Amino acid sequence: MNVQQASFRDLGAENTGEQFIDRSSFPKRIAATAAAAAADAEDVDRGARFPQKAIDTARTERLLGVQIPKAFGGDGASIFDITDMCYALGRACSSTAMIFAMHQTKIACLVRHGTGSAWHEALMRRVASEQMLLASSTTEGQNGGNIRYSSAAVERAGAEISLVRNATVISYGAQADGIVTIARRDDDAAGSDQVLLAITKDDYSLTKSVEWETLGMRGTCSAGFELKFKGNSDQIFPEGYDKIHAQTMTPVAHLCWSSAWAGIAAASVERAQAFIRKAARGAGGQMPPGAAHFNAARMTLAKLRAIITANLDAYAAHEHDERALSSIDFQSSINLLKVEASELAVETVMSAMRACGLAGYRNDGDFSVGRLLRDVLSSPIMINNDRILSNIATTSLMSSVPTSLRD
Incomplete structure (x- = not known):
């Protein structure tokens, strides 16, 4: 194995049976993003600051929406493509790679479980056209990493819903354009009876509760926040x-x-x-x-x-x-x-x-x-x-x- 090798799979073109996916541009686009990330990596680490230049380059290269299906304006990138990109970014800047990995995990949930929902399909189109960055909020309170148990519950008033969540960690929460978060289905639901919500910046507010001063991964800016959201029940994913x-x-x-x-x-x-x-x-x-x-x-x-x-x-x-x-x-x-x-x-x-x-x-x-x-x-x-x-x-x-x- 050559340590210079930057991918798990060779990238080419693929006919999925539904859309023709042209992967030929992927290496050049991820290389440009990785170069921006590498140039800024030391300063990002030193200042514990968000890798803005790398993410801006990812937007310019239209990589934030690369996994969105072509029908909704994206490139239809596969899991092999996405992991190749994570690997390439990991070689350049750890924080950028982890931000990209977390964002793409949320996009995968949106693509697989949001298709067929008008609200989530509209969000996919926005991600592709606006190159929105999605963060994740899965940990809260004293639960630590137990993401299969939620304390906060969705409050319902007809079609309107709200949520108040003590999120101990939201990586790059302050810099994201939207958040994908979990909560109990309602006040009467058990902690494990959870729903997933996609919320956008105009729907919620964040109040910082915990700073991010760590040994490493400093540029992920994974501070804690109180999250307050008010929106529509359509923002809940249709599947549990x-x-x-x-x-x-x-x-x-x-x-x-x-x-x-x-x-x-x-x-x-x-x-x-x-x-x-x-x-x-x-x-x-x-x-x-x-x-x-x-x-x-x-x-x-x-x-x-x-x-x-x-x-x-x-x-x-x-x-x-x-x-x-x-x-x-x-x-x-x-x-x-x-x-x-x-x-x-x-x-x-x-x-x-x-x-x-x-x-x-x-x-x-x-x-x-x-x-x-x-x-x-x-x-x-x-x-x-x-x-x-x-x-x-x-x-x-x-x-x-x-x-x-x-x-």
């Missing part, structure tokens, strides 16, 4: 959140996040490779002590890319099979992807740091890995791995053990 969560929210989020983390890992391996080459040239061809750590970084990166690709193939194969997506085996696998990918990404960057030695530990110089390490350390605690493993422990016992390599 339990279905959206299993079929789209979880798999797309984990695939996009993992791809962004893999991009961060690839950037660290690239720096380690450059360091080892320079050191070897300076020593007359003799490998420096860190060469073994570079090889370890390459191996873990290869493993990381392989598990992402395997899960991409599995999701794509069953993308429209509701029963398969809701199965114990698929849900366990896609949740374990998040755990494994985050751990491997951290391991890869740590090995790259050791390969570079002091040059990687420094915050200045061409071989610095510090920012990449700080950013990737967010991955095991973003929806905490321990929570995921605890949640799937019981269901995993019900899943059969494969009897052959091809099962």
Whole structure:
């Protein structure tokens, strides 16, 4: 594997049977966005500020609406296209990659579960034409990362609805043009009886309650807010959140996040490779002590890319099979992807740091890995791995053990 490689799939043209999707422009458009992100990455991290230049470039390149179907003004990009883009942006700027990944996860929910709803189809057209940036509000109060339980409930008054939510984290909430959020169906509903809402900036207000001063991923600007919304019941997705969560929210989020983390890992391996080459040239061809750590970084990166690709193939194969997506085996696998990918990404960057030695530990110089390490350390605690493993422990016992390599 070449660490310079920037994608999981070759991009070309595809006839989906409904629309002809021309992917030929995707590499150039994402390369322009990645270049803007890379040029600003250090300053974004230093100032813990939103990567405005990168997102503005994504708008100019019409990437924020790239996943919207062609019928609604987008490009009809597939999950393979989107994860390739997350990977490319991860190599350039971690915060930009994570913002893009979260936005595209919301878009996937809109496309899959909003088609057929006049309000949501109109929003898709707006995303495509205005290049709206959508944020996510799934955590609240003391629930932490338990997004299958909501405290706040939708209040109803005829066709009008309202919501007040103590959102402990809304990544880039202040910069977004809209938010996709969850809530209890109504006052009498159980915490797990949830609905998904798409709300736009003219419908809600945000009052900051928690600042964002963190070790890494500083440019995601993931502050906490009190969210107050008033709108129309048409803004509620027609399908229950339990279905959206299993079929789209979880798999797309984990695939996009993992791809962004893999991009961060690839950037660290690239720096380690450059360091080892320079050191070897300076020593007359003799490998420096860190060469073994570079090889370890390459191996873990290869493993990381392989598990992402395997899960991409599995999701794509069953993308429209509701029963398969809701199965114990698929849900366990896609949740374990998040755990494994985050751990491997951290391991890869740590090995790259050791390969570079002091040059990687420094915050200045061409071989610095510090920012990449700080950013990737967010991955095991973003929806905490321990929570995921605890949640799937019981269901995993019900899943059969494969009897052959091809099962």
